[in-house]
Every structure is written in C-alpha cells, then in structure tokens.
Amino acid sequence: MSTIWYECKIKYRKTDEATGTQKVTTEPYLVDALSYTEAESRITEEMSAYISEEFKITNIKMANYAEIHPFENTDRWFKSKVSLMAYDEESGKERKSNMYLLIQANDVREAYDNTVHVMKTTMGEYAIPAISESPIMDVFPYFSGEDGELEDLEKFNARKNSKPEIIKESDFEDPMEFETALEEDKIEA
Structure with missing residues (x-):
C-alpha cells in the first residue's frame, strides 16, 4: 500500500x-x-x-509527494519535480510523467544533488526540471509499533533532526599561501 x-x-x-x-x-x-x-x-x-x-x-x-527523503545535517525541505521519460511504441512519441519528491537539504544545489542521489537506481531516463524550497516545517511518518519499523523510524528521525555542520573560517586554507607557494616554485625553476 x-x-x-x-x-x-x-x-x-x-x-x-x-x-x-x-x-x-x-x-x-x-x-x-x-x-x-x-x-x-x-x-x-x-x-x-x-x-x-x-x-x-x-x-x-x-x-502530492511520491516520496519523502530526509538527509543528515540538513535543515530545510525542498520540493523536487522529477519528469520520468518513457517511449510509447504505439505512437512513436516520448511521454513524460511527473512526480514530486520532498527532499531535505541546506540549499537548492544540495537539493539537486540529493535528488540525483535518490534517483540513481532508476532504470529509465528522467529529468529534474524544477526544485523549490518547500514551506513544510516538519514531517511525521506513521509508525505501527512493529520491530522492523522501529529501526526505520529511528533512522528517519535521526536524519531529519540532525543539524548542519557549521564550518569555521579557520577550517579553510589561506588562498594566499597556495599562491605564494606556486610563485616560489616558479622562481626556483
């Protein structure tokens, strides 16, 4: 079902x-x-x-969401429109059918990457014509209490509730150091 x-x-x-x-x-x-x-x-x-x-x-x-996909270290929900392509042998035309996925990400670029990740097992051709930020604040899946579902629910909630990592400026390399090292290599050569 x-x-x-x-x-x-x-x-x-x-x-x-x-x-x-x-x-x-x-x-x-x-x-x-x-x-x-x-x-x-x-x-x-x-x-x-x-x-x-x-x-x-x-x-x-x-x-109208076909699937919901939480991802770790994300804090917003995005609606991804995925067009599935199929060739109709009778008419000889290509047919498109659209479905919408709710994808968790931090920005549109990451939502696109996460959508591609979700769709990687799809055998047919598809296109992603639109991704927009959804106003959805939170998602509550159904849980019946069976043992197998408990683990799935815990994984879903762990991914959904994880917070994005905050990157400090000190974590980035100084771009001037790299350029200086290149210039020194050119002088020595």
Missing part, C-alpha cells in the same frame, strides 16, 4: 527568540495517514508535544 501524505496547517502563537514578542503564525506540517480524520488526530498528537499553548488546525489537504 502506498503512503498518503497530508499537509496540515497549524496556527499558533510563537515567541520570537530575538525580541521576545509573541506573534500569530501559521506553519505547514506533513503527516502520513489513511484519512483526513486520522491526519487531524495525528497532527494534534504530534503538535501537542511541541506546542504548549493552544493551537488551531486551519487546513488539511492531501499532498
């Missing part, structure tokens, strides 16, 4: 960390569910763990 994802919009008061003021915000989340009723129940349960104050579910709609 294929997974059905529902996009749920949650409205609540959020405290701005910089100023300390509260403002009303609406954020979309994704849940894996079998029906709208289950999606409402699941998002209420999931958000109760994160939001201590009152919140309101303002919208629930079926999302």
Whole structure:
C-alpha cells in the first residue's frame, strides 16, 4: 500500500527568540495517514508535544509527494519535480510523467544533488526540471509499533533532526599561501 501524505496547517502563537514578542503564525506540517480524520488526530498528537499553548488546525489537504527523503545535517525541505521519460511504441512519441519528491537539504544545489542521489537506481531516463524550497516545517511518518519499523523510524528521525555542520573560517586554507607557494616554485625553476 502506498503512503498518503497530508499537509496540515497549524496556527499558533510563537515567541520570537530575538525580541521576545509573541506573534500569530501559521506553519505547514506533513503527516502520513489513511484519512483526513486520522491526519487531524495525528497532527494534534504530534503538535501537542511541541506546542504548549493552544493551537488551531486551519487546513488539511492531501499532498502530492511520491516520496519523502530526509538527509543528515540538513535543515530545510525542498520540493523536487522529477519528469520520468518513457517511449510509447504505439505512437512513436516520448511521454513524460511527473512526480514530486520532498527532499531535505541546506540549499537548492544540495537539493539537486540529493535528488540525483535518490534517483540513481532508476532504470529509465528522467529529468529534474524544477526544485523549490518547500514551506513544510516538519514531517511525521506513521509508525505501527512493529520491530522492523522501529529501526526505520529511528533512522528517519535521526536524519531529519540532525543539524548542519557549521564550518569555521579557520577550517579553510589561506588562498594566499597556495599562491605564494606556486610563485616560489616558479622562481626556483
């Protein structure tokens, strides 16, 4: 059975960390569910763990994602449009069918690379005509409690919740050192 994802919009008061003021915000989340009723129940349960104050579910709609792929050390979600190419022998024309993947990455370039990584086992031809940042804040997959699924859920959450590494300026080599070493080699020769 294929997974059905529902996009749920949650409205609540959020405290701005910089100023300390509260403002009303609406954020979309994704849940894996079998029906709208289950999606409402699941998002209420999931958000109760994160939001201590009152919140309101303002919208629930079926999302059109074929697959969801979290990656380690990333913090944003991107919607990748993938066009699968197939040759129709009867008409002699090439047909395209589109699917959308939700890919976790830090920027568009990394989202493209992650999409290519996900699609590398695809036997047919494909193209990636569009990648855009998704407003999705978090993804909550379904978990039935079976042993095999526990490990999969832990892996999914570990990847999803890992934070990007922050690179310090001291980690980069000084480009002037490299150029100076090249100039010294030319003088010696």
